[in-house]
Amino acid sequence: MPFRRHAIACLAAVSLSLTAACTATETRESTGEYVDSSLVSNKVRAAIIAEKGLSIFSIDITTFRGEVQLSGFVDTRAQKQLAETITRKV
DSSP states (O other): OHHHHHHHHHHHHHHHHHHHHTSOOSSSOOHHHHHHHHHHHHHHHHHHHHSTTOOGGGEEEEEETTEEEEEEOOSSHHHHHHHHHHHHHO
């Protein structure tokens, strides 16, 4: 019986630690939020790639909890505004 109790306790501890790893904190997204953010970032990337006049290689796209951040370099203010407009549409 002691072995069985020990095994159950170990399984419970592993189960709790796996569950805790999937939960969100103030600075970390949950697994589902991470997947959603990745999808949004990829949609923005695809939209920027489709736009002639913008280079995806000079623009970094980061999404955290639904908020998209663009960073990088463009040649003109018009390109910056175009990247922002594309992102808002996504």
